Amino acid sequence: MLDHYLVWAVVFFALAFDYINGFHDTANAIATSVSTRALEPKKAIMLTAVLNFLGAMVSTGVAKTIGGDIVMSADLINSGIICAALVGAIVWNLLTWWWGIPSSSSHALIGGIIGAVGISVGFDALNEQGIIKIFLSLIVSPIVAMVGGYIVMKLLLLIFGRFSPITLNDQFRRMQILSATLMAFSHGSNDAQKAMGIITLTLLSGGYIDTLDVPMWVKLACATAMALGTAAGGWKIISTMGTKIFKIETINGFAADLNSAITIFTATFLHLPVSTTHVVSGSLLGVGSSKRVKAVNWGVARSMVMAWFVTIPLSGLVAAIAYLVGHILFG
Known part of the structure; x- marks a missing residue:
């Protein structure tokens, strides 16, 4: 009977993770368009919520990667272990949201799973090759996004550089709505699948x-949870992403969003989970550097990188503690 309740506890915590991921990562899709006033904040958030839901419904390849590549076999773990993993990820997400740090929900989830599985049944139960593949996708994607952002911005300046700044700002303010739409859809197509994979596992x-195979009710529940979380907004991180990395103009915002969407769509097509936060941050750093290196606030970038490195061990530690507490209380 306890196992039955634990399964539903996993569903609850997974949907809570998706909800928190939604408002934690709202900034990914709308920070640039809000900061350049291409979109009003409330309209931007609602647009993102709808597109996150639609994006979450298009594919389950990433969900199967999360569900099948982290542990050696589903028989080696149970609902209690997965609950602890989700608690670790949720606690870290809430802390970084409160501090306004754009950390990775994906890293937090992977760290939570590693910590919970390691403390409960041992690290031998982890699929080393699968985890390495996921790690590489998480590490390489922001680097690819940074290089891509630099190239896209240089190309845009090469094509449109002869126009006056006023003309460019007016034209690309409209184009930003398109790029924000693509970014929001791509975010849903990758991020919502992580909770789907956990529930299915x-x-x-x-x-x-x-x-x-992901059941339809799981897809609908996770897509809805992420959309509702997105609608709640995440203003602290929007401020960091939209204003503190460098002074964003509309052409910069368009370049960053377009490049981020292409990177995330590619990862989703390859069934690879990526951190949308890392991808957008990398794109912004690349776009800013194309103007001039000193235009980027590298102090903010350093704090982001530090958060990226500590997320997996700290969320893993919280998950391990959560498992031990649960084991003491419920045997």
């Missing part, structure tokens, strides 16, 4: 389903 380990 739990259902498989509990014998409720026979394969790692």
